[in-house]
Amino acid sequence: MERVLANRKYIIIGFFALIGFFFLVRLFYVQILVDKYILSANNNVLRYMTQYPARGLIFDRFGKLLVYNEAAYDLMVIPRQVKKPDTAALCELIGIDKQEFIRRLEKARNYSPYRPSIFEAQITRENYGYLEEKLFRFPGFFVQLRTLRKYTYSVAAHTLGYIGEAGPDLIAKNSYYKSGDYIGISGIEKSYEEVLRGKKGMKIRVFDVLNRDKGSFREGKYDTTSVAGIDLFSSMDADLQLYGEQLMTNKKGSIVAIEPSTGEILCIVSSPSYDPNLLVGNIRKKNYTLLLQDTVFNPLFNRALMASYPPGSTFKLVDALIGQQEGVLTPETRYSCPGGFPIGNGKVVACHAHPSPLDLAGGIQISCNTYFCRVFKSIMDNKSYVNTRAAFEHWRKLALSFGFGKKLGIDIPNELNGNIPTAAYYDKYHGKNRWRAMTIISLGIGQGEIGITPVQLANLACLIANKGWFYTPHIIRAIGRKDSLNQAFMTKKIVSVDASYFDVVIEGMANVVTAGTARGAQIDSITVCGKTGTAQNPHGKNHSIFIAFAPRENPRIAISVVCENAGFGATWAAPIASLMIEKYLKRKVTRKDLEERMINGNLINGKVPGNEREQRDILQD
């Protein structure tokens, strides 16, 4: 019997060995086969702290600082370390109520009781100073330095753009961005985002179970330093921009000014506008919503790039150039004007009273509708082509070479194509071979389906000033300290019209200002060449348009001005353009009466002067 019982040792030893073996298997599984524990261990102790680089600055063409960074402070909280806080006092400091306080703390706790979350974002420096003195009373709270964008002059909101935190969609698409990162959302901030943002750095630090900082991980071996963003040198003239915005007070419209020899944009005004400092930091969301809801003024809408107008009489310059290029028009071609141009069915394109007949320069100077209807008709009826359609196709090709009908490709986002209608469009609309010159005659005076953006209009003035070429307009002329401009902006675009055909057009434009439709645009000692336009539109009163360049001999500025629903081009757009040219070339405006009249003119329907200002005041509140 004892022998039998002694054999029970094998069962017991076997049991011990089995459990031991079982543990070895489990250890092998946990330590060798499964990866998640090593990750969890790292998550427990390592904190990856992003080092945010300073965003690049933006300067104007004379080196004035336009956009810079200002320190802002995120109030952070580590819920576990919050000790029965004097809730009321802290609430008062950051201006929230108790429910909100509890809600935020709960949200942070749900994220992690041990790790910091943002409690209040982007506290300004002024408010921070006040908070800092008292923060020691609230354990678990601390501040983290961030930066806010600041705009020195409160101008050019559409052009400069704004930044905001990268949203979840973008983070999913672009791995560079993490939650809490800023990204350019519009304007230069968007188009030059990759240059401005710099390079983020990373510091890895070790924290213990109570979230105490235990120093850097492996003596900082894996840390990377941040690299500041690159500064941008804009071609914008901040003074001119500011002056333009003043002139456009209480008007809907835009001003675009370009240096013809380089394509550098001197200013882009879109009115109504807003103060770019409104879309900064923690007030951005609230203000953005208010701006977006303002359907009367549409302040967020960048008219200079995103509005497409019929160019009206300014397009007669294009007729003049294409007509000569096509060989159907010479400077000496004379057409008489009986006060209008009959287009059949008893309809007439009306013209105002003026001496008749006129040559080409005279036609431009007086802006004779009849003259340019005839020019356009002769282009379409050109016997060199098999039919109207073929002539039209060629006309369209030449028009596109002026930069119309498609984006110029400027370095500000959301530019519109504009529209030069296609033959296919007319085929569809009128039927194939069922349209002739007279069907589309309104194109000849810049009306009808044609749509051109203010920046394309300014570019038209530019290419005439240059006699047949232009650089793609651009707002940034140097990235960083070196002259490192995008190649796309250093390639001459040639217009398909010979340089020799421009002289008569320029002559006509000079006469427009000295003795033609825009005598109000004259400036002492500067020869301004311009052309008025009055664009009919279905939405109300005609748009007042003026394009110009000056001085005639050595053009330094080309400009387009559009005042929506303001009537004749000569009434508002021409004087404003003239004041802008004077401001830019002379740096000083002497015609104070005109200036005052322009600034105080209120062209916004049904609105009394000062309304827009009030609107801004509400926003800033």
Place this chain on the structure above:
Amino acid sequence: MRENRGIFYRIDWVLVGIYLALVIAGWLNIYAAVYDESHHHIFDLSQKYGKQMIFILAAFLLALGTLIIDPKFFSQFSYFIYGFFLFFLILVIFSGREISGSKGWFAIGGFGIQPAEFAKMATCLALAKYLSALDVDIRKFSNLVIASLIILAPTLIVFLQHDTGSAIVFFALVLVLYRAGLSGYVPLTIIILPALAILSLLVPKLLLTGCLLVMALIALFFIKRRLKNILIIILVFLASTGFVFSVDYGVNHILEKHQRDRIYVLVGQEIDLKGAGYNVNQSLIAIGSGRFFGKGFLQGTQTKYNFVPEQSTDFIFCTIGEEQGFLGSSLLVILYVFLFIRIILSAEKQRSRFARFYGYGVASVLFFHFAINIGMTLGLLPVIGIPLPFVSYGGSSLWAFTLLLFIFIRQDSYRHELI
């Protein structure tokens, strides 16, 4: 003197060697577990590792003392020793100090002494003494009752101290009864019942009952179909089904909340990683992040930055797992299993029945601690706070385990003296 020197030639140096290895490993890992750069000296007496060093030195003296005492002392005085510690077990309920929820500590100076640790050794002695009597046969009902009472008395008292973990340890001694001739069904039942309880929490009860029914039918098919056998199978089936359905009640109404939570954590019904599941999760992270070679001594981040609570005592195995990796921790497991097997084999060689049964008692108690402790840190068993023998921090447990082991080594050495 001659005789005393002689015994050092006869003691089992392998057992002593394993003991020393475990004790030193424990000390180093306690140092790693509570390591703090401001107190980096391993002999710093204000720190746990410094204190453990004192405990170890005292344990060596105890071991030495045990080796020079006449081995017959333990067999002759075993009942007295048993009674002595039972008395203290009861006394501690009334005058003891409460440490982490259990009222089982005497405060002596700055140290706490836990009589329950020593009671295991005393119970082993008493049980061995009783079973070694020539007229005792465990298969006799009256003998079985008395043997069971020897085990259950301290179990009950320790349970009353709210030290459930230590109380459960006494059940390990059923292996001694098994070796003495108790039916194998008893230890089997003790192993199967908790497993069935866990299963009934994991698997739908009707499914489990169905499985039991199928097993009963299969059993009926294979056995000799005598009335007695059939009745037994039916009874076992009914009892286990009843047990399955009473587990919920037991868990919800008899266990205390923290015990209930630990059970739910184990079966995965409770995955509150910040609450009841925190320990086990952090323990697994520590061990799992050690990979094959470990992070190196004092390099464990879980260990160094205190993510695992109770790391120097009940969760000391995490330190080894994290810093020594699979290599170190599996070596430790093998070392333990080797220790248990060596004790069992050695016990079988004993000529005295007392020494043999005592040896079995030693192996059972040490094994039970090992299995529960490592099973817990590996997330295989609910959290039951009992130390890892010789390795965990603590004076009482180290001394009690030292006495437990060295009394056996002394008995073993005496085997040769009898020749």
